[in-house]
Amino acid sequence: MNDTFLQILNVGKAIGEVLLEKSQSVLTDGLSELEKIKAEQGENMRQLINEVEEKVNQKKSSSQPNQITISDPEKDTQVILDELRAEIASLRAELKNYR
Secondary structure (H helix, E strand, O other), X not given: OHHHHXXXXXXXXXXXXXXXXXXXXXXXXHHHHXXXXXXXXXXXXXXXXXXXXXXXXXXXXXXXXXXXXXXXXXXXXXXXXXXXXXXXXXXHXXXXXXX
16 A cells, blocks of 8 residues: 555656646747747837838938928818828827737
8 A cells, every 4th residue: 555655656746747847848938939029020120110211211312392281271170180190090000910
């Protein structure tokens, strides 16, 4: 009886050790993957920033002056602000999807 009890304890201990090793391996692999994804996201963000900067520089160097034109001068200022806010929200949603 005492021998069976010790054998059960040894099996339980072995199971615990194996599970601990497996969980450490899974955790290490998971963290490694997260770091890789984080690095890729950072690189994608840098590329996006570079592309935006290039576009800005192209616009600056173009011969057309930067002008904001309002198609309907009778349009209410609040309507213009609402349209601009809607456009900003749309751009934020696209940026969020890109991330």
